[in-house]
Amino acid sequence: IAQVDNVSKRYQMGDVIVDALKNINIDFEDGDFVSIMGPSGCGKSTLMNLLGCLDQPTEGRYLLGGQDVSKMEDDELSAIRGSRLGFVFQSYNLIQQLSVVENIEVPLYYQGHHEAESRERAIELAEQVGLGDRIHHKPYELSGGQQQRVGIARSLANDPLVILADEPTGNLDSKSGADIMNFFDKLHDQGKTLIMVTHSDEMAERSLRIIRLRDGVIESDERKRN
Amino acid sequence: IAQVDNVSKRYQMGDVIVDALKNINIDFEDGDFVSIMGPSGCGKSTLMNLLGCLDQPTEGRYLLGGQDVSKMEDDELSAIRGSRLGFVFQSYNLIQQLSVVENIEVPLYYQGHHEAESRERAIELAEQVGLGDRIHHKPYELSGGQQQRVGIARSLANDPLVILADEPTGNLDSKSGADIMNFFDKLHDQGKTLIMVTHSDEMAERSLRIIRLRDGVIESDERKRN
Numbered sequence: 001i002a003q004v005d006n007v008s009k010r011y012q013m014g015d016v017i018v019d020a021l022k023n024i025n026i027d028f029e030d031g032d033f034v035s036i037m038g039p040s041g042c043g044k045s046t047l048m049n050l051l052g053c054l055d056q057p058t059e060g061r062y063l064l065g066g067q068d069v070s071k072m073e074d075d076e077l078s079a080i081r082g083s084r085l086g087f088v089f090q091s092y093n094l095i096q097q098l099s100v101v102e103n104i105e106v107p108l109y110y111q112g113h114h115e116a117e118s119r120e121r122a123i124e125l126a127e128q129v130g131l132g133d134r135i136h137h138k139p140y141e142l143s144g145g146q147q148q149r150v151g152i153a154r155s156l157a158n159d160p161l162v163i164l165a166d167e168p169t170g171n172l173d174s175k176s177g178a179d180i181m182n183f184f185d186k187l188h189d190q191g192k193t194l195i196m197v198t199h200s201d202e203m204a205e206r207s208l209r210i211i212r213l214r215d216g217v218i219e220s221d222e223r224k225r226n
Numbered sequence: 227i228a229q230v231d232n233v234s235k236r237y238q239m240g241d242v243i244v245d246a247l248k249n250i251n252i253d254f255e256d257g258d259f260v261s262i263m264g265p266s267g268c269g270k271s272t273l274m275n276l277l278g279c280l281d282q283p284t285e286g287r288y289l290l291g292g293q294d295v296s297k298m299e300d301d302e303l304s305a306i307r308g309s310r311l312g313f314v315f316q317s318y319n320l321i322q323q324l325s326v327v328e329n330i331e332v333p334l335y336y337q338g339h340h341e342a343e344s345r346e347r348a349i350e351l352a353e354q355v356g357l358g359d360r361i362h363h364k365p366y367e368l369s370g371g372q373q374q375r376v377g378i379a380r381s382l383a384n385d386p387l388v389i390l391a392d393e394p395t396g397n398l399d400s401k402s403g404a405d406i407m408n409f410f411d412k413l414h415d416q417g418k419t420l421i422m423v424t425h426s427d428e429m430a431e432r433s434l435r436i437i438r439l440r441d442g443v444i445e446s447d448e449r450k451r452n
């Protein structure tokens with residue numbers, strides 16, 4: 001479903017060069033459930049941004065459904081981002097002026113859905129992440145973990161095929177984190193592909209494949225035996 | 227060193243009332259090393275904001291060094307915040323236009339230190355949290371865990387007596403998290419008081435006392451036996 005083909009990502013700031021990713025090769029299968037782990041600063045979010053079409057590699061290619069993303073037209077790319085991919089950001093990226101339910105609705109609005117139908121779906125998603133009693137709160141009126149959960153709900157608004165979640169449980173206690181993982185299990189059973197960055201071995205244990213990065217390269221890529 | 231005396235915190239939004247904290251009583255001793263744990267949304271950050279003099283209770287009193295904080299003059303309060311308390315925020319709160327080393331220097335600047343001396347101290351702190359090779363990066367050029375570590379370094383700039391850290395290792399892998407805890411152990415050995423919110427049992431195990439909150443009330447408050 002997605003292929004990372006000898007991808008590298010380099011940042012150049014004056015004379016300083018940071019090689020955030022070096023020669024990364026990964027094939028993601030349809031319906032996969034993958035955890036990406038590794039030390040702080042090793043390139044996980046950089047990789048997620050490439051997978052989510054939010055950034056381009058410096059070298060190599062990223063293929064989505066067999067097509068080279070860098071060769072796609074702008075509107076084709078935003079159609080994919082809007083309806084096929086759901087992205088949960090490490091730093092939430094919520095819109096401060098909008099309430100919880102309005103934040104969740106944003107992707108639906110961009111896909112042209114009717115108001116009543118969007119509102120109903122957004123409320124249902126808020127309840128599924130345990131925020132049914134916070135739907136009119138603004139982000140600054142929520143705890144860190146609650147904001148994280150709004151980000152998770154928003155990523156699911158358009159019922160995407162692929163969910164990319166960058167540390168979805170980093171600010172959650174182990175019970176709330178387990179609730180989110182139960183929810184992810186259900187989505188996986190529905191046939192979705194889940195790719196998740198996590199620092200928690202407990203959460204990673206629940207996925208089917210663990211890719212470990214270190215200093216911008218793949219250290220190991222192991223599938224669980226059933 | 228600090229006393230929470232029957233404190234409550236209520237948020238009112240229209241007809242909705244959220245009782246974030248209810249009748250909290252805690253005595254913090256000089257040189258204490260405390261972990262505060264509990265489910266997402268149970269009131270931990272709200273309590274930390276009160277302890278850090280960033281917010282006031284709705285009822286009850288908060289005493290710092292025996293004095294009621296709500297009765298203090300503005301300049302006395304900012305002297306305390308500037309030099310006696312170090313605060314690590316759950317969402318980092320870094321200044322995007324300043325580099326890592328400039329961000330760490332901000333509290334020193336407010337306390338009127340000389341430039342050369344501030345710069346030297348800030349660089350040393352950056353090295354102590356593993357960011358010696360990132361000192362000129364801006365926050366958006368850092369990973370999530372790196373930004374979290376800048377927040378930790380900044381909280382130590384003025385060598386405070388009390389360090390309040392709201393989920394300091396939430397975005398760190400277990401090795402980087404352990405490095406930060408080693409660093410906190412050293413600070414504790416120097417006589418500092420550390421009060422830390424964490425979701426990680428592993429990190430909490432390393433403190434001397436664990437306070438568990440649930441729905442705005444204290445569920446348990448246990449000191450480790452030596």
Ligand SMILES: Nc1ncnc2c1ncn2[C@@H]1O[C@H](COP(=O)(O)OP(=O)(O)OP(=O)(O)O)[C@@H](O)[C@H]1O
Binds near residue numbers: 134171238
């Ligand atoms: N300004 C506000 N107005 C209304 N409610 C608020 C406000 N700030 C926080 N709350 C509510 O108060 C409760 C406690 O929030 P707090 O941030 O202290 O939780 P927390 O324990 O730190 O959670 P987490 O582990 O998710 O960070 C939450 O339910 C939140 O929705």
Ligand SMILES: Nc1ncnc2c1ncn2[C@@H]1O[C@H](COP(=O)(O)OP(=O)(O)OP(=O)(O)O)[C@@H](O)[C@H]1O
Binds near residue numbers: 012038363367368397
């Ligand atoms: N815009 C940028 N310019 C320069 N360097 C950058 C930029 N963005 C990221 N980096 C560097 O690239 C490296 C990888 O960053 P990335 O955010 O992918 O790490 P990460 O694995 O997600 O870490 P964490 O677990 O802390 O979130 C880091 O060392 C970071 O300093």
Ligand SMILES: [Mg+2]
Binds near residue numbers: 044045370
């Ligand atoms: Mg990251």
Ligand SMILES: [Mg+2]
Binds near residue numbers: 145272392
């Ligand atoms: Mg919090």
